[in-house]
Amino acid sequence: EKTNGNFISEAHYCSTPQCWGLLFSSGRKANGPGTEDPSVTLFREYLRLKTVHPEPDYGTSETLLPCPVCPGRVVAIITWVGSRPELKSVVLNSHTDVVPVYEEHWKHDPFAAVKDEHGNIYGRGSQDMKCVTIQYIEAIRRLKAAGKRFSRTIHLTFFPDEEVGGHKGMETFVKHPEFQKLNIGFALDEGLANPTNAYTVFYGERNPWWITVRCPGSPGHGSRFVENTAAEKLRRVINSFLEFREKEKHRLNTNECFTLGDVTTVNMTMVKGGVAYNVIPAEMDVSFDLRIPPTVNLQEFEVKIKAWCKEAGEDVTYDFAQKHMDQNFTSTEESDPWWHAFSSTCKAMNVTLKKEIFPAATDSRFIREEGLPAIGFSPMNLTPILLHDHNEYLNEQVFLRGIQVYERLVPALASVPPLSGEE
Structure with a gap:
């Protein structure tokens, strides 16, 4: 044409x-x-x-x-x-x-x-x-x-x-x-x-990984100390991701040769769960936006994520909305x-x-x-x-x-x- x-x-x-x-x-x-x-x-x-x-x-x-x-x-x-x-x-x-x-x-x-x-x-x-x-x-x-x-x-x-x-x-x-x-x-x-x-x-x-971690737990009435709740697992997951975030932020701030592209950023972007004030939910989800440098071993990094989920509690799983593996x-x-x-x-x-x-x-x-x-x-x-x-x-x-x-x-x-x- x-x-x-x-x-x-x-x-x-x-x-x-x-x-x-x-x-x-x-x-x-x-x-x-x-x-x-x-x-x-x-x-x-x-x-x-x-x-x-x-x-x-x-x-x-x-x-x-x-x-x-x-x-x-x-x-x-x-x-x-x-x-x-x-x-x-x-x-x-x-x-x-x-x-x-x-x-x-x-x-x-x-x-x-x-x-x-x-x-x-x-x-x-x-x-x-x-x-x-x-x-x-x-x-x-x-x-x-x-x-x-x-x-x-x-x-x-x-x-x-x-x-x-x-x-x-x-x-x-x-x-x-x-x-x-x-x-x-x-x-x-x-x-x-x-x-x-x-x-x-x-x-x-950097490779964008958009990940949602799903935390199932025991439901119940909001007036009780229910064991093994979704919120407890959610807190452990959030702590693991954000503690890693602080370590990467420290690496960036203490190495004058580094730019943002040389470290992994982690940001919690969405939290979902719950139906009412007095009902302990059966599941809560949290989503993160991760940007991973091509210098990072991506397979080993996913093993780290699996470990964080396992440490958070029983039946905690994750899935990706976006997972790029390009290291070219x-x-x-x-x-x-x-x-x-x-x-x-x-x-x-x-x-x-x-x-x-x-x-x-x-x-x-x-x-x-x-x-x-x-x-x-x-x-x-x-x-x-x-x-x-x-x-x-x-x-x-x-x-x-x-x-x-x-x-x-x-x-x-x-x-x-x-x-x-x-x-």
Whole structure:
């Protein structure tokens, strides 16, 4: 399917949100005195689209193909074919959904994309990660306008539901035949802001484990000392998990080389049980969100959880709502051609890189699980980390600088010489 205008050479496979016509339009108005950069205007218009959970308005275009991945979900893949399309491709990935907001805590409407007198643009998704989506698009637009073309094919991919685990997005898509057709060699995905002058780059992620522990017990009247109650078991379970949490927190605070991605975080997120004040419940459940570094032996860690449940009392069990076992790293050795292209380009721009394990989870984990290298990178320095926070914002100058960064990075990655097996 061919796109309109001069932006992208080929739409490899599309089922598009309502915003794609806006994003891929070829008309660009020149700036006049006091006018806003068109890239910033586009970014702000994208922020106003309410792709917010629990009911994100992804929308569809009836003129393009229906999405065969998950009904009701929208995936878009836009392809710029390289001069040597048989070579492995470069993927620029982003997600279109955003997390909910507590509007009463925002100084501006979180979906109005208000820009203040300092150039700070407020909006849900301004950091996570609608900024990167537009930066990709604007960088590609500028490269094509300059008549550039590279040996490797470039895919821009736009995925739904990353913020709710990616089950109806990237997790499903990597098992789809269309994923194999992309012939991916390397992928870029989202990162985090950095309050310093450096840019943070992520070469791996912690594994999210969402676990519910079920504590059955003896029921009875609320006036009695009933033995072996669910609440007693629940208390022991909570103590075991939170004592481990304190140990990991201590490790982080006492090792200056550690970042959040180097330790396991544990947070109790839900407690369920009980029917009335005067009835001792027959079961109580507690849920935890764990994020485990890829350096941890995951099998041994689950043995630890089993021990905590056994110590809590008879018949205490657990199950997982989410359990990722990916321990793949993307190489950051200078001998690796993909990393060398990335890092040397940053060095040429006098960009300082800070390498870390991503503390949360992104769609990159599904790409790495397929054995493919992926780097998490959002060019936002001198910026507080505000993803999922109240008053999320990004300064327009930081945003514009990010476009320039991708204008340099994309050609470098798309020009990596043929690797072993590609000749």
